[in-house]
Amino acid sequence: MRRLVDAAQQQDLYFDGCSTVVTAKGPGGLDLAGGMTVDVWIAPYAYEHGIDGKPQARVNQHDPGARTGFLLGLRRFGQIVFQLGFGTDLAEVTGAPDRPAAKGRWSHVAATYDPPRPADVDALPHHDFATGDLTGWTVVSGTAFSDANVTTRTDWGWGGPFYQAETQDDPAGHHLWGFSPSAGGDGATAVLRSTPVVLGGDGVIDLLVSAGDDPDRLYAAVVRADDGKVLAKATGRGTEQYRRVVLDLSAHIGDRIHIEVVDRADGGWGHINVADVNVPVRRS
Numbered sequence: 001m002r003r004l005v006d007a008a009q010q011q012d013l014y015f016d017g018c019s020t021v022v023t024a025k026g027p028g029g030l031d032l033a034g035g036m037t038v039d040v041w042i043a044p045y046a047y048e049h050g051i052d053g054k055p056q057a058r059v060n061q062h063d064p065g066a067r068t069g070f071l072l073g074l075r076r077f078g079q080i081v082f083q084l085g086f087g088t089d090l091a092e093v094t095g096a097p098d099r100p101a102a103k104g105r106w107s108h109v110a111a112t113y114d115p116p117r118p119a120d121v122d123a124l125p126h127h128d129f130a131t132g133d134l135t136g137w138t139v140v141s142g143t144a145f146s147d148a149n150v151t152t153r154t155d156w157g158w159g160g161p162f163y164q165a166e167t168q169d170d171p172a173g174h175h176l177w178g179f180s181p182s183a184g185g186d187g188a189t190a191v192l193r194s195t196p197v198v199l200g201g202d203g204v205i206d207l208l209v210s211a212g213d214d215p216d217r218l219y220a221a222v223v224r225a226d227d228g229k230v231l232a233k234a235t236g237r238g239t240e241q242y243r244r245v246v247l248d249l250s251a252h253i254g255d256r257i258h259i260e261v262v263d264r265a266d267g268g269w270g271h272i273n274v275a276d277v278n279v280p281v282r283r284s
């Protein structure tokens with residue numbers, strides 16, 4: 001619908017979300033090396049049987065014969081399916097059979113493909129604070145960060161959860177909560193630094209960050225060790241809940257870097273939290 005100058009409405013496009021096909025020029029060839037996410041709102045009024053067992057596409061740009069492109073759709077009984085073609089292989093993941101797309105109700109469905117990470121790299125030492133203290137990290141200045149900030153707490157006292165990572169390396173879910181009432185709370189400041197490493201692999205670093213939103217004074221940064229230049233950084237979003245930040249430093253593969261956690265803020269929300277810092281480290 002669009003509203004004309006005289007306030008009348010004119011229908012330009014009819015789309016009921018179930019029986020209408022809309023064709024649009026796609027983004028062209030898919031480059032799966034960087035991963036992809038596709039999402040769609042769907043409201044099936046019925047579960048279709050499907051022809052020859054093929055999924056019913058809801059959004060797709062694919063060539064089944066060439067095994068290229070993607071398809072996000074439904075199988076029988078409303079089971080959600082995502083297919084991705086790699087030329088030689090067709091990968092498929094399906095939703096749980098007992099969790100079909102709801103009939104007659106709009107649902108948001110998203111599928112993400114993360115390409116395999118390089119395997120011939122090491123991890124940043126103590127990247128997840130699994131020892132329960134600041135082993136492997138150095139307090140460069142200030143008092144805001146100490147062993148007391150490394151915690152497995154899932155809530156901060158009046159809410160939660162943090163949603164920190166619980167990984168194979170750190171099943172207990174340790175994280176660096178930058179707020180410590182016994183060390184001055186938000187008023188304290190400090191700089192914390194990881195072990196220096198040589199960036200390897202694909203040069204893509206990811207980590208969890210949360211708390212104060214102040215890119216100048218509260219951040220986790222990738223710093224070039226030789227000259228202290230900040231190559232990339234991320235601040236919080238004014239919530240204690242972690243979010244995953246991905247930093248593409250492929251232009252700096254081979255550089256010696258360290259991770260720096262910086263708190264130069266002393267007012268409300270004057271702290272920064274960090275967890276699960278994943279750096280592809282070149283093997284020496």
Ligand SMILES: [Ca+2]
Nearest residue numbers: 186188265270
């Ligand atoms: Ca502070």
